[in-house]
Amino acid sequence: MARSDWEAVIGLEVHAQLLTDSKIFCGCSTAFGAPPNSQTCPVCLGLPGSLPVLNERVVEFGVRLGLALNCTIREHSVFARKNYFYPDLPKGYQISQHELPLCENGHLVIDTPEGEKKVGIIRAHLEEDAGKNLHDPEGGPSRVDLNRAGVPLMEIVSAPDIRSSDEAVEYLKNLRSILVYIGVNDGNLEEGSLRCDANVSVRKRGETGFRTRVEIKNLNSFRFLKQAIDFEIERQIRVWEEGGQVVQETRLFDAQAGVTRSMRSKEEAQDYRYFPEPDLPPLRVDEALVARVRESLPELPREKQARFVREYQLSAYDASVLVADKAVADYYEQAVAAYGKNPKTVANWVINEVLRLIKENPEGIRATRAEPERLAALLRLLDEGRINAGSAKAILEEVHRTGEEPEAVMRARGLEQVSDVGVIEEAVARVIAANPAELEKYRAGKKAVFGFFMGQVMRELKGQGDPKLVSEALRRALDS
Ligand code: ADP
Ligand code: MG
Ligand code: ZN
Numbered sequence: 112m113a114r115s116d117w118e119a120v121i122g123l124e125v126h127a128q129l130l131t132d133s134k135i136f137c138g139c140s141t142a143f144g145a146p147p148n149s150q151t152c153p154v155c156l157g158l159p160g161s162l163p164v165l166n167e168r169v170v171e172f173g174v175r176l177g178l179a180l181n182c183t184i185r186e187h188s189v190f191a192r193k194n195y196f197y198p199d200l201p202k203g204y205q206i207s208q209h210e211l212p213l214c215e216n217g218h219l220v221i222d223t224p225e226g227e228k229k230v231g232i233i234r235a236h237l238e239e240d241a242g243k244n245l246h247d248p249e250g251g252p253s254r255v256d257l258n259r260a261g262v263p264l265m266e267i268v269s270a271p272d273i274r275s276s277d278e279a280v281e282y283l284k285n286l287r288s289i290l291v292y293i294g295v296n297d298g299n300l301e302e303g304s305l306r307c308d309a310n311v312s313v314r315k316r317g318e319t320g321f322r323t324r325v326e327i328k329n330l331n332s333f334r335f336l337k338q339a340i341d342f343e344i345e346r347q348i349r350v351w352e353e354g355g356q357v358v359q360e361t362r363l364f365d366a367q368a369g370v371t372r373s374m375r376s377k378e379e380a381q382d383y384r385y386f387p388e389p390d391l392p393p394l395r396v397d398e399a400l401v402a403r404v405r406e407s408l409p410e411l412p413r414e415k416q417a418r419f420v421r422e423y424q425l426s427a428y429d430a431s432v433l434v435a436d437k438a439v440a441d442y443y444e445q446a447v448a449a450y451g452k453n454p455k456t457v458a459n460w461v462i463n464e465v466l467r468l469i470k471e472n473p474e475g476i477r478a479t480r481a482e483p484e485r486l487a488a489l490l491r492l493l494d495e496g497r498i499n500a501g502s503a504k505a506i507l508e509e510v511h512r513t514g515e516e517p518e519a520v521m522r523a524r525g526l527e528q529v530s531d532v533g534v535i536e537e538a539v540a541r542v543i544a545a546n547p548a549e550l551e552k553y554r555a556g557k558k559a560v561f562g563f564f565m566g567q568v569m570r571e572l573k574g575q576g577d578p579k580l581v582s583e584a585l586r587r588a589l590d591s
Pocket of ligand 2: 217268
């Protein structure tokens with residue numbers, strides 16, 4: 112049976128660390144990189160007799176996230192204990208939300224080759240993070256760092272609406288962009304402040320029910336997410352086609368080998384024995400808080416994209432590239448304002464040149480010293496015919512590194528375009544005098560020789576001649 116007879120069914124579970132200064136149930140700092148266990152207290156160490164107190168800022172962030180994902184915010188939600196044993200979990204249970212989560216029934220819109228698509232968000236709930244086991248590569252004893260224990264997380268569970276690895280990547284990119292826009296998460300997949308697990312199953316096209324799924328863990332980049340899902344789809348199709356059964360299990364993605372491997376089967380899966388957390392009252396979120404948070408939500412990526420298309424006449428694609436990172440969108444708008452015209456030209460320069468210069472830089476657009484005003488100044492030099500496009504790119508590269516003014520770079524590197532007709536005519540005369548044989552050919556009707564002359568004159572002018580003026584001067588001289 113052909114591959115195209117099958118379709119994938121995918122749902123993502125994403126954990127996002129909330130950017131609060133203190134932990135979810137105690138006042139300990141959430142700052143990253145402190146010495147192990149220096150940011151702990153009886154509550155997050157799970158010492159007997161200590162009691163959790165809910166951080167109000169966490170609730171506000173949770174509501175913010177829920178609203179940005181079009182969720183219903185539950186007036187009463189309930190914390191629950193999820194019981195399991197692991198060295199990084201000092202209490203022997205994680206405080207999470209189970210039956211009554213803070214946010215439910217939302218959705219997120221993504222672009223697919225077939226157009227816009229709504230991916231459902233089943234739920235988004237609050238929970239605490241666990242600590243981190245530190246293993247000694249030399250084989251010494253393992254240790255536990257509990258600085259991360261009690262850091263607030265939001266788990267965002269999508270509906271099984273995703274149908275390909277590309278859609279999964281698109282979903283995660285959009286989700287990350289929203290989280291960063293609303294300031295609740297730093298969007299860092301590599302460092303684990305945003306973590307993604309993928310649930311994957313396959314079914315024959317036309318089937319209405321779902322088949323058995325597996326859950327893949329350890330997907331800490333967009334590339335790994337795509338690779339793991341593609342591998343898993345192929346593996347499951349093969350299993351079904353060979354007459355086997357896909358078993359429900361948790362699998363780990365091995366990035367080195369590009370494969371998923373079984374980690375634990377359903378039989379080995381824990382029963383978490385959830386029950387309501389007796390040390391915390393039900394969480395009550397009143398309408399006033401929801402209204403206040405809704406009021407404070409910034410323009411979200413898709414709204415911004417639509418506005419860019421409308422206001423600046425950009426293509427939907429260009430607009431999506433610009434809005435993916437809010438800092439880039441802000442940079443673009445500042446550059447348009449500074450330049451005062453032609454937003455499409457500015458978009459081309461930002462997308463093709465500025466973004467290329469900062470491509471590998473983790474600082475993103477903040478890393479460039481070619482601030483919006485400098486880009487605008489560069490474009491004005493281009494408009495005035497004082498530089499050509501090639502020089503403009505060279506100048507931008509230097510401005511990006513040094514933060515110097517484009518005009519200063521132009522002068523220092525002698526990149527000013529020669530627009531003095533007298534100078535150009537002298538160069539033309541010199542070139543023609545030095546190439547009598549070519550002149551002969553041209554006059555005999557071999558018009559292609561014009562290109563040769565053009566190149567020679569540009570060389571004479573060190574590449575800085577205004578191409579239009581050079582071409583006009585040449586024609587005058589050659590055709591006279
Ligand atoms: P559980 O309670 O066991 O975690 P959920 O119903 O909460 O299961 O689903 C967890 C995730 O798995 C969700 O993202 C959901 O969309 C996804 N999912 C559920 N069933 C399937 C399936 N058959 N194939 C792929 N993904 C699925
Ligand atoms: Mg689940
Ligand atoms: Zn603490």
